[in-house]
Amino acid sequence: MVGSLGPNSRKHKVTVVGSGNWGTAIAKIVAENAANSNGIFEEKVEMWVYEEKIEIPETSPHYDASSPLCQGEQNLTDVINKLNENIKYLPGVRLPTNLHANPSLEDAVKDSTILVFNLPHQFILRICDQLKGKILPYARGISCIKGVDVNENGIHLFSETIGKRLGIYCGALSGANIANEVAQEKWSETSIAYDPPHLDSKCPTPHRSPNSSTVDIVEFEHKDTSGQISDVKLQPVPNEYPPVDHALLKRLFHRPYFHASVVNDVAGVSLGGALKNIVALAAGWVDGMGWGDNAKAAVMRVGLLEMVKFGEKFFGATIENRTFTEESAGVADLITSCSGGRNFRCARLSIERNLPVEEIEKTELNGQKLQGTLTAIEVNRFLSKQGLENEFPLFTAVYQILQGKMSVADIPHHLEC
Numbered sequence: 001m002v003g004s005l006g007p008n009s010r011k012h013k014v015t016v017v018g019s020g021n022w023g024t025a026i027a028k029i030v031a032e033n034a035a036n037s038n039g040i041f042e043e044k045v046e047m048w049v050y051e052e053k054i055e056i057p058e059t060s061p062h063y064d065a066s067s068p069l070c071q072g073e074q075n076l077t078d079v080i081n082k083l084n085e086n087i088k089y090l091p092g093v094r095l096p097t098n099l100h101a102n103p104s105l106e107d108a109v110k111d112s113t114i115l116v117f118n119l120p121h122q123f124i125l126r127i128c129d130q131l132k133g134k135i136l137p138y139a140r141g142i143s144c145i146k147g148v149d150v151n152e153n154g155i156h157l158f159s160e161t162i163g164k165r166l167g168i169y170c171g172a173l174s175g176a177n178i179a180n181e182v183a184q185e186k187w188s189e190t191s192i193a194y195d196p197p198h199l200d201s202k203c204p205t206p207h208r209s210p211n212s213s214t215v216d217i218v219e220f221e222h223k224d225t226s227g228q229i230s231d232v233k234l235q236p237v238p239n240e241y242p243p244v245d246h247a248l249l250k251r252l253f254h255r256p257y258f259h260a261s262v263v264n265d266v267a268g269v270s271l272g273g274a275l276k277n278i279v280a281l282a283a284g285w286v287d288g289m290g291w292g293d294n295a296k297a298a299v300m301r302v303g304l305l306e307m308v309k310f311g312e313k314f315f316g317a318t319i320e321n322r323t324f325t326e327e328s329a330g331v332a333d334l335i336t337s338c339s340g341g342r343n344f345r346c347a348r349l350s351i352e353r354n355l356p357v358e359e360i361e362k363t364e365l366n367g368q369k370l371q372g373t374l375t376a377i378e379v380n381r382f383l384s385k386q387g388l389e390n391e392f393p394l395f396t397a398v399y400q401i402l403q404g405k406m407s408v409a410d411i412p413h414h415l416e417c
């Protein structure tokens with residue numbers, strides 16, 4: 001029983017939900033830290049894998065004709081666990097042996113107090129539905145997802161959506177973090193945002209439920225962009241566990257090669273990561289046209305202004321503008337994404353090969369997913385519903401180009417208007 005144990009006597013179990021390019025890289029980091037945590041985290045880290053069949057090709061350094069693993073199709077989880085490598089989504093990177101690839105979502109999250117959500121944003125809602133009732137009610141989440149949740153009620157951060165659907169608090173991690181570089185332990189920075197309502201809170205809107213007879217449950221109100229208020233009954237993490245706070249999250253994610261700064265601005269950190277993907281598409285197109293670095297810088301400048309404006313307009317009460325300039329999750333992510341990110345690279349190739357970006361995504365990314373294409377459509381759906389497309393000319397241009405209603409050559413004129 002949790003209640004019979006003393007303060008800090010239990011270790012946090014950590015599960016990473018997702019195992020793509022970034023999911024696996026983050027799982028590697030978390031497992032490295034869990035292996036040496038002085039009793040804060042359970043050593044074994046679970047990584048939920050969307051199971052699929054793969055074949056180890058003869059050209060792979062892992063190919064051994066006599067190995068059972070090389071006899072036809074295998075489960076990706078078996079391959080990851082036997083080779084300690086995600087040869088499909090993060091090839092060439094050795095994973096810690098305390099990281100366990102698990103094809104069962106329910107089993108992977110069982111008893112986990114910390115859930116790290118890291119998968120392409122188009123899949124997270126379905127995953128949340130599957131997780132309902134399967135997680136600890138006092139678990140805490142960190143969303144590494146770059147995207148926004150647009151529905152008929154408005155626009156939401158995925159940290160909010162996850163938190164609301166699962167009845168837990170969820171923060172965010174985002175930064176200038178091209179996964180392959182991070183996984184190869186090349187130095188980078190990241191931003192973690194975490195600001196749950198506390199019992200003794202400095203949080204803007206928490207209050208104890210007037211109907212609640214227990215001090216263990218706190219209700220907090222959150223106003224989404226549609227003005228709706230959602231009540232989440234948040235349960236505190238039992239004090240048998242070390243508190244989940246900024247210091248603990250730093251221990252979980254910070255590495256000598258991955259410097260984590262922990263802040264409170266969940267909206268700023270989340271939005272930077274989501275919106276820069278739209279800008280990166282434009283940067284890739286402009287680069288593909290051969291227009292040079294000045295043109296790319298112009299797209300990035302306008303894009304950054306639209307990111308800030310979007311944050312102010314729709315998340316004004318909660319967002320801190322300086323996150324866009326001072327945090328890795330802001331302008332630094334914009335720069336790296338417009339230099340070597342997948343959205344940038346696929347958009348550039350789409351010009352060079354005269355093919356739609358989605359076509360390039362299918363042929364070049366081996367199952368990895370772009371987030372900018374869908375985000376551009378979702379953000380446009382939100383803006384157009386409010387008649388605000390003209391206030392965001394770059395976001396609108398990217399949408400129009402994806403729809404085939406505008407050509408890349410028209411970008412300069414469109415931004416001039």
Ligand SMILES: NC(=O)C1=CN([C@@H]2O[C@H](COP(=O)(O)OP(=O)(O)OC[C@H]3O[C@@H](n4cnc5c(N)ncnc54)[C@H](O)[C@@H]3O)[C@@H](O)[C@H]2O)C=CC1
Pocket residue numbers: 018019020021022023024049050051089118119120121123144145146147177178179180367368369370371
């Ligand atoms: N790759 C990168 O360099 C970075 C990515 N991110 C963000 O992290 C998030 C996750 O991205 P990645 O890990 O790179 O994913 P990815 O782009 O590698 O996507 C592939 C993943 O999607 C999974 N998948 C495919 N179909 C699925 C389904 N129906 N249900 C559930 N999962 C399914 C695959 O199993 C695989 O794990 C995204 O929001 C991305 O923007 C953030 C920083 C860096």
Ligand SMILES: O=C(CO)COP(=O)(O)O
Pocket residue numbers: 146175176177178179277280333336337340341342343344370371
């Ligand atoms: O978010 C990223 C870098 O921080 C990666 O962006 P892409 O998804 O475009 O590769």
